[in-house]
Amino acid sequence: MLTTKHINEIIFNGIATTTVLRRLRFLVGENYLKRLTGLESQDVLWTITDKATLLGEGEQFKRYWNKNLLEHDFKLLNLRLTLERQGIAKSWIPEHEIRFLVFKKYGIKAAQRMLVPDGLMITEVQSKKVSVAIELELSLKNKDRLRNIFFRYLEKNDLSYIWYICQGPMIANSVLKTWERVKGAKSPIKLRCSLLDEVMQNPKATWTDGAHSPAQRVSTPKEGNPITPSKLTIENRRPYPVSNAPPNPPVSPDHPHITS
Known part of the structure; x- marks a missing residue:
């Protein structure tokens, strides 16, 4: 699209x-x-x-576009192209592609129960490829639902970051406060929370400097190497591997798969 x-x-x-x-x-x-x-x-x-x-x-991967979600899909598209253009996203797999391939391999029940982000991005931190679950939030989620999503993310072994990109400060504040309540003391997953306008205006600074909602800074990772802009492409992603194993592999840069 x-x-x-x-x-x-x-x-x-x-x-x-x-x-x-x-x-x-x-x-x-x-x-x-x-x-x-x-x-x-x-x-x-x-x-x-x-x-x-x-x-x-x-x-x-997607034959029908829900008009109620079209604005979300459009903003997610612009976000993806911006992150690719600036060299931040080394590869990107959208939600509908993951669900399609799991549905094709394992059936509709497996696809429906999966925890799938809006996008799964691979980027580099200290010359190491890391997996980043992208969540674009345009409206305020129920706190119980958000808490359940975080608990499921925290079960992942190889996911490095969850990056919530929010339409406004109120949404970002809710995300940050909920995360503080559910994260473990030694959680291997880091939460990034940014405002959509800030990401679109200056994506490099938002990612490398850890720009967050004005309310709170959850993480300030400045460990990234200088980012080299890449040529804009509509297919800047790596193939999605679907094996014969049960649909519950870990998330990793080489096997980017989010499961239930």
């Missing part, structure tokens, strides 16, 4: 927008693309169809 602007920047290298739109409308007419509307910004989104998938070696 990409906007017209994204497609122009990534695929067509900045040609005239009218030319891009003419080509996209042709692909819609030939049933290779679908057009999605309903964003607050009035941007148009384009997504591939099953027919388009048959032309390549990839798979269609």
